[in-house]
Amino acid sequence: MSRSEPAGAPGAGDCRRSASAARWEAAGWTLLAALLLVGTPVVIHRLFHAGGTDLPEFYAAGRYVLEHRARAPDTILRYYWPSLDAAFAVLALLPYWLAALLWYALNLAAFGGIVFELGWRWPAPLGPAARRQVALATGLSTIAIFLDNACLGSFHVIMVYAVLAGLNRVAEGRELRGGLLLGLAGWLKLLPLLAVPYLLVKRRPRPALVAVGVVLLLNVALSGLAYGPAGAGQATSHWWHESATRLTSDLLSEPAYIDTQRESNMSLPAFLRRSLSAFGQESPEVQVHMSVAALTASELTAVYALLMGVVVVVAGVCLARPAEALAAADWPRETALVLLACLWLSPVAWAYHFIAAAPALAASLTWAYGRPRRTALVAGLWLAAQAASIGYVGCALSGYLWVSLVLGFLPFVPKADDRPLRGSEGARPGDAVAHVVEAARQ
Numbered sequence: 477m478s479r480s481e482p483a484g485a486p487g488a489g490d491c492r493r494s495a496s497a498a499r500w501e502a503a504g505w506t507l508l509a510a511l512l513l514v515g516t517p518v519v520i521h522r523l524f525h526a527g528g529t530d531l532p533e534f535y536a537a538g539r540y541v542l543e544h545r546a547r548a549p550d551t552i553l554r555y556y557w558p559s560l561d562a563a564f565a566v567l568a569l570l571p572y573w574l575a576a577l578l579w580y581a582l583n584l585a586a587f588g589g590i591v592f593e594l595g596w597r598w599p600a601p602l603g604p605a606a607r608r609q610v611a612l613a614t615g616l617s618t619i620a621i622f623l624d625n626a627c628l629g630s631f632h633v634i635m636v637y638a639v640l641a642g643l644n645r646v647a648e649g650r651e652l653r654g655g656l657l658l659g660l661a662g663w664l665k666l667l668p669l670l671a672v673p674y675l676l677v678k679r680r681p682r683p684a685l686v687a688v689g690v691v692l693l694l695n696v697a698l699s700g701l702a703y704g705p706a707g708a709g710q711a712t713s714h715w716w717h718e719s720a721t722r723l724t725s726d727l728l729s730e731p732a733y734i735d736t737q738r739e740s741n742m743s744l745p746a747f748l749r750r751s752l753s754a755f756g757q758e759s760p761e762v763q764v765h766m767s768v769a770a771l772t773a774s775e776l777t778a779v780y781a782l783l784m785g786v787v788v789v790v791a792g793v794c795l796a797r798p799a800e801a802l803a804a805a806d807w808p809r810e811t812a813l814v815l816l817a818c819l820w821l822s823p824v825a826w827a828y829h830f831i832a833a834a835p836a837l838a839a840s841l842t843w844a845y846g847r848p849r850r851t852a853l854v855a856g857l858w859l860a861a862q863a864a865s866i867g868y869v870g871c872a873l874s875g876y877l878w879v880s881l882v883l884g885f886l887p888f889v890p891k892a893d894d895r896p897l898r899g900s901e902g903a904r905p906g907d908a909v910a911h912v913v914e915a916a917r918q
Contacts, residue, residue: 497605501605501608501609501612504609504612504613504616505612507616508591508612508615508616508619511616511619512584512619515619515623515626516580516584518623518627519580519623519626519627520576520577520580522627522628523576523579523580523627523629524573524576529627529628529629530552530628530629530630531575531576531579531628531629532572532629533551533552533553534551534552534553534564534567534629535564535567535568535572535575536548536551536568537551537552537553537561537564538561538562538563538564538565538566538567538568539565539568540561541561541562541564541565541568541702541703542565542568542569545702545703545704545707546703546707546711547561547703547707547711548561554715554718554719555719555720555723555824556664556665556666556715557663557666557694557695557699557712557715558695558699558702558703558708558711558712558715559663559694559695559697559698559699559702560663560664561702562698562699562701562702562703563698565702567579576629579629580626580629582634583622583625583626583630583631583633583634584626586633586634586636586637587615587619587622587633587637587831589637589641590615590633590636590637590640590831590834590835591611591612591614591615592611593637593640593641593644594607594610594611594614594615594640594834594835594838595607595608595610595611595612596608596611597641597644597648598611598644598807598808598811598835598838599647599804599805599807599808600805600808600838600839600842601805601842602842602845606845610838610841610842610845611838613838613841614834614837614838614841617834617837617855617858617862618831618833618834618837620862621827621828621830621831622828622831624827624828625828625831628828630828631664632665632828632829632831632832633828633831634664635661635664635665635668636815636831636832636834638657638658638660638661638664638668639657639658639661639668639671639811639814639815639818640811640815640835641654641657642654642655642656642657642658642660642661642671642683642687643658643671643807643811643814644807644811645657646658646675646680646683647804647807647811651680651682651683651686652682652683652686654683654686655682655683655684655685655686655687655689655690656686656687656690658671658672658675658683658686658687658690659686659687659688659689659690659691659694660690662687662688662690662691663690663691663694663695665818666720667818667819667821667822668818669687669688669691670814670817670818670821671684671687671814672684672687672688674795674810674814675687677795677796677798678798678799678802679798679799679800680799695712696708699711699712723736723823723824724745724780724823725777727743727745727746727748727749727823728745728748728749728773728776728777728780729755729773729776729777730755730756731755731756732755732756732759733755733756733758733759733761733762734756736823736824737749737750737755737756738761739763739764739868739869739871739872740826740827740871741824741825741826742825742826742827742830742865742871742874742875742876742877743822743823743824743825743874743877744780744783744784744820744874744877745780745823746823746824746825746874747872747873747874747877748776748779748780748783749776750764750766750767750872751766751767751768751769752767752768752769752771752776752779753767753769753770753771753776754767754770763868763872764868764869764872766869766872766873784820784821787817787820787881788817790885791813791817791884791885794810794813794885794888795810795813795814808835808838808839808842808887809839809843809887809888811835812835812836812838812839812883812884812887813836813884813885813888815832815833815835815836816832816833816836816880816881816883816884817884818832819832819833819880820877820880820881820884825874825876825877827865827871827876830861830876830880832880833876833879833880833883833884836880836883836884836887837854837858837883839883839886839887840854840883840886840887841854842887843886843887843889854883854886857879857882857883858879858883860875860879861875861876861878861879861880864876
C-alpha cells in the first residue's frame with residue numbers, strides 16, 4: 477500500500493504503520509523462502525546418503541513390484557493401501573537420484589500449497605493482508621515439521637494438502653474437484669476418509685461419493701495391474717487384517733515391546749501404553765520410563781475408549797451443523813478440526829505428522845486476532861509443543877498431541893466480548909503483524 481492511499485482511519489501515523497508492517501511481512505516471506513533454500517541441500521543429502529528414511533523403502537517396494545508382481549514383505553508401506561506399492565513402481569522406473577528429487581519437489585509444492593490455501597483460499601473472517609500474515613506465521617511455525625517430513629521422504633504433507641484443498645473446494649461450491657482431492661487423500665492414507673461422514677452431515681453427498689469412488693478406483697485399478705485380480709484381493713485382505721486394524725489393538729494389548737511404542741510416537745494409544753501399563757517396559761529400547769500404573773489390556777482399552785469417546789463427542793457437537801447453517805467464515809475451523817480428527821484417531825503420530833495441525837494453528841491465530849493475550853497464548857502453546865518434541869521426555873509425554881487438542885477446539889470457544897476485528901474488510905493490512913509483535917512484547 478502506498479502512503480497516499482487511505483487505510484482505515486486516515487493519517488500519517490497509520491500510513492507509517494502500514495508501511496512498516498508491509499516491510500515486516502516482506503521480510504517474513506523472505507525468511508520463509510531462505511529457510512526452505514537452506515533446508516533443501518540438507519533434505520537432499522538425507523535422502524541420498526543417510527539411513528532411516530522412508531523414501532528408499534518406498535522406492536525398493538516399487539522395484540519389488542516391477543520385478544516380482546507381488547507386494548514386498550515387511551516394508552513401511554505395509555501400513556498403507558496395497559495400491560501405493562504399485563504407484564511407487566512408477567517412480568521406481570526412474571534412477572533413484574531423479575526419483576528423490578522429484579519426490580522432494582512434490583512435497584515442497586504441497587507445503588507451498590498449504591500456505592497458499594491458508595493465505596489466499598481460506599474464507600477466514602479477516603482482510604486479505606491479515607489472512608496472508610496468518611498464513612506466513614503458520615508457515616514459519618511449521619517449516620521445521622515440513623523439513624522433517626521431507627528429510628524422511630514421507631508423503632504426509634501431500635495428504636494434508638489434499639484434505640485442506642479438497643474441503644476448501646467444497647466450501648467454494650466446487651464439489652467435483654473437492655471430492656477428487658479428498659479421494660486422493662483417502663487413497664494415500666485411510667483416515668482422511670473421515671471427511672466422508674463429515675460431508676454427509678453437511679448434506680454434501682456428491683463430493684463424499686466422488687471421494688469414495690476415487691479411492692476404490694485407484695485401489696482396484698493399480699492393485700489389479702500390479703498383482704493381478706487374485707493377488708490384489710489377497711494383498712488387500714492381508715493389509716486390512718494385519719496392519720490397518722491391528723496397530724491400535726497391539727498398542728493397547730501386546731505385552732512385549734513393539735516398535736510403535738517408541739517415545740517418538742505421540743498418538744493417544746502409544747501415550748497410554750507408556751504411561752498406564754507395564755507392556756514392553758523391560759525392553760532396553762525404552763528411553764523414558766514413565767509408567768504410573770500397570771493396567772491390563774482390557775482396562776487400558778477401556779481408558780482409551782473413554783478418552784477417545786469424549787473427543788469424538790465434542791468434535792461431533794462442533795461439526796454437527798448442516799452446511800446451510802454455516803457462514804463462510806465457519807468452514808476454516810471445521811476443516812482444521814476434521815484434519816486433526818484424522819490425526820487423533822491414528823495409532824501412529826510421529827512429530828512430522830503434526831503438520832496436520834497447521835490449519836488449526838491458523839484458525840486459532842484467526843480466533844485470537846486483534847487480542848494480544850490470546851495471540852500470545854496460541855503462540856506459546858505451539859512453541860512449547862515444538863520445544864518439548866526435541867527431547868525424549870517431551871515426545872514421551874505426547875506434547876504435540878495435547879497442544880493439537882487445544883488448538884483444534886479453541887476456535888470454537890465463543891467470544892462474547894468480541895469487538896469488530898480490525899483485520900476485516902477495510903482494516904489496516906499491517907494489523908495482524910502489529911498484534912503479533914504486541915503480544916510478543918507483553
